[in-house]
Amino acid sequence: QVQLVESGGGLVQAGGSLRLACAASERTFGGMAWFRQPPGKDREFVAAISRFDDSTAYADSVKGRFIISRDNAKNTLYVQMHSLKPEDTAVYYCALAQYKIGVYTRATDFDRWGQGTQVTVSS
Numbered sequence: 001q002v003q004l005v006e007s008g009g010g011l012v013q014a015g016g017s018l019r020l021a022c023a024a025s026e027r028t029f030g031g032m033a034w035f036r037q038p039p040g041k042d043r044e045f046v047a048a049i050s051r052f053d054d055s056t057a058y059a060d061s062v063k064g065r066f067i068i069s070r071d072n073a074k075n076t077l078y079v080q081m082h083s084l085k086p087e088d089t090a091v092y093y094c095a096l097a098q099y100k101i102g103v104y105t106r107a108t109d110f111d112r113w114g115q116g117t118q119v120t121v122s123s
Contacts, residue, residue: 002026002112004094009117016084016121022077022094022114030097031104032070032077036090037116043093043107047079051101061087084121091116 003025012018020034033048047068048057056068067080077094095110104110 002028002096002098004096004112004114006092006094006114006117009092009119011120011122012084014085014121014123017080017082018084018119019078019080020092020094020117020119024075024077024096027072027075028096028098030100031102031109032097033095033104033110034068034077034079034092035095035107036088036092036119038087038090045105045107046092048103048105049077050103055103057103057105081119084119086121086123089119089121091118 004022006022008020031050034046035043036046037043045059046062047066049068049070065083070077093116094114096112097104097110
């Protein structure tokens with residue numbers, strides 16, 4: 001089974017930037033996404049990208065600030081986060097829909113998940 005490992009989380013001041021990466025243990029052929037779970041809240045969609053044509057989707061809360069991308073040669077998914085706000089504080093998870101190649105925004109569309117990486121934005 002493919003494994004997903006996130007990295008790049010940490011503590012950053014409001015207005016700062018971070019780039020998260022999600023490395024897959026093998027070549028992937030499905031759509032991928034980032035989700036996050038703020039403290040005390042449910043997991044929520046952040047951004048998604050298709051397998052082949054790089055179509056993307058973003059949550060309204062991050063549109064214009066976050067950029068999702070993938071390097072299929074490296075089996076790695078990224079999200080570049082700019083203008084971070086305290087409300088972006090969360091555990092960030094990457095997800096893979098192994099057998100579907102489009103853009104998906106529901107957690108139920110994904111069947112493989114990483115362990116998460118903490119992002120904390122201080123005010």
